[in-house]
Amino acid sequence: MRSIEDIKKDFPIFTNQKDIVYLDSGATSQKPLVVLEAEKKYYENTNANPYRGAYKLSVDSTSIYNTARHKVATFLNAKYDEEIIFTKNATEALNLITFSYGLDNVMADDEIVLSIMEHHSNLVPWQRVAQAKNAKLNYLYLNKDYEIDDFEIETKITKNTKIVGILSVSNVLGTVVDIKKIIAKAHQVGAVVVLDISQSIAHMPCDVQDLDADFVAFSAHKMFGPLGIGVLYGKKELLEKMNPFLMGGDMIEYVYEQSTTFAPLPHKFEAGTQNVGGAVGLMTAIDYILSIGYSQIQMHDRELITYCIEKLKSLPYITLLCPKDVNHISSVISFNINGVHPHDVSTILDFNGICIRSGNHCAQPLMRYLGIDSTCRISFSIYNTKEDIDKLANALEKIYVKFKKYIDNK
Amino acid sequence: MNEIDEIYTDLIMEHSTNSSNKKQIENPTSSMLGHNPNCGDEIKLELKIENNKIIDMAFTGHGCAISQSSTSIMIDTLRGKTIEEAKKIIEIFIKMIKRENVSEEEKKLLGDGIAFENISNMPARVKCALLSWHTAENMLDEVDK
Known part of the structure; x- marks a missing residue:
């Protein structure tokens, strides 16, 4: 079994965009050199x-x-x-x-x-x-x-x-x-x-x-x-x-x-x-x-999803929108920072080199059914690491701190 | 986080979270819904015009900090102006966002709207800043008809 660090080297974008944290594979995945x-x-x-x-x-x-x-x-x-x-x-x-x-x-x-x-x-x-x-x-x-x-x-x-x-x-x-x-x-x-x-x-x-x-x-x-x-x-x-x-x-x-x-x-x-x-x-x-195999991909997905949910749950200002049973979640997680619009979250994450999706994700009837306008969405692939999730969590904390004083004054 | 502080300034944050312009006005002479289908932002503008002058303006709805503050600042800038003056200010604002030439004199007319000068550095957010200005432009065009 190859290590994730080794697999990540298959993708030229991570050499050309050195510090990028790509958490939008649900929109489109990155491409390995062989392809x-x-x-x-x-x-x-x-x-x-x-x-x-x-x-x-x-x-x-x-x-x-x-x-x-x-x-x-x-x-x-x-x-x-x-x-x-x-x-x-x-x-x-x-x-x-x-x-x-x-x-x-x-x-x-x-x-x-x-x-x-x-x-x-x-x-x-x-x-x-x-x-x-x-x-x-x-x-x-x-x-x-x-x-x-x-x-x-x-x-x-x-x-x-x-x-x-x-x-x-x-x-x-x-x-x-x-x-x-x-x-x-x-x-x-x-x-x-x-x-x-x-x-x-x-x-x-x-x-x-x-x-x-x-x-x-x-x-x-x-x-x-x-x-x-x-x-x-x-x-x-x-x-x-x-x-x-x-x-x-x-x-x-x-x-x-x-x-x-x-x-x-x-x-x-x-x-x-x-x-x-x-x-x-x-x-x-x-x-x-x-060549990687679905079994390694799924093992990696489980590890990241479990870690990410744990991490996001430790931030009290985050609302998660996902099934309770971690095994019923694939590689996508939606969340919101209470009081901060998802577009502002994704813009500020972008300044930190973190790519996530925000909006209605081409699912307006679902948004209306859930009674929300939009979410922040992260989605994983084989090249993502726990370090990516740590960077995300740190940046979310910074965003919350920045917005908190204005939200509290409301 | 320098670039962020340039955009998410105190002024913008205050207007987006705590705007006195976010309310309904009594007996508006016109109202219009502005909508950005890509992100789901929805802003309803209300306008009260008497003797060709905007005597009051307010908004309701939801959106990101950029669209909310841009709306609130626009209302502060346009309140008390004649339809003619308001249309001119909107035109200048849109020109500024599109990075077309705007003179220093014109910029002065924008009031706090000048805070969005750098939004064109973030192409993904230009629509947010422009949403209510375009809506106001359409409203005034209809009033003028």
Whole structure:
């Protein structure tokens, strides 16, 4: 097992930004050198438009693209490579599902059930479907520990439910959702599940066959991969029945003046020249994760989360927003300093070289449900250390001291 | 923490935590909600205009220290001004934040608003400082119609 100090050296940003404490991997992770080099090497040695040319370079580019697809399929334990569709990011993957599956399969008075924790990307597109089809949008709400009760699952997912949209880990609260239970309940009533694993894929494995998942979406950039490439997994029998989402080059069979027949999977859903460089980066990021291993990643997450919560709990002016059971928290923690706005906290932390996110985290319905406007959010990755958390805690103390005299005068 | 003290000055901190302008006014002649969807800041401005003059102004809502203090200081600066004068001051403030040329004479018109001169060093916070000024600009434009 490699030490965290050693692993951190894999990431050039920490050499170039010497004193930075990066606590925003939930927004995007930093990139290891191997990923950057793999992408560069592709452009230097094999770059050509995939699927187009009859010449060797284009054939090689196509072959690399499909190797990446196979890598992702193996990573997710998909049955077939063509169940993997490359997209721009998780948002595009989720839009593809709502437009190509949702609009054609959700009917008037059907129910779409989402958790109140959903990121806007697995929520706003479903509002569009609900409005267009006169369907109902219902939400799974949280108990006082920021978790979804069994009762909520049992009563909200009904025989009228056609779609269940659920994330594996909340990007605000860090809550780990029991997705297996939700998928089982959804299938019991004949609903299709749209699973957003953007926040968990860098931290926990995803076995689509074991989960019996219908659709799964994630972005490469949150799991050490490059920006601009994401993945949609869909069960073959579902994808085959769906209409294309984006139309244009490469996704067609025969194009006539008035009509077109479409290419088989996966090409039907991959219109236009594809991001082969990004796919190479993603493939390398998968190898990187596997080389460290999910078991070390999770051990490290546990250690940091436990330490961080302990540390933040020792500061009496901090309000934590996370599940009580540390084992139900992934790598994200939201908190507030009483009386200080999260934007002021993140600005002052930035002056101390500490990067955290503040705001509503693309989850406005959740914020409204919790009765707050915004939170400070920290999120960890394999390169974070206890020292990062100590620096954070020291800086939070300084902020509180600065603001205290004004708050006390109130 | 020198840079921080330059932004989070006593003046700004006092206005953000303890503003006498944070209230509702009786029978306002107009009111408007300013909203920054990125951070969730929401500020409602109320205005009382008589004989083309701002005789009172106040705000309610929530936001960070920068947006709250900027609103409160703006109200201190604009109260008692004619619509014309107020519009001019708002224009100067926005110009200053955008780092466009502002003369010393113009700066004097800003009153304590000058405290936000350095906010452009923090691009992520410019929106916070401008929120209520843009809202006031829109309100006065409507009054003028």
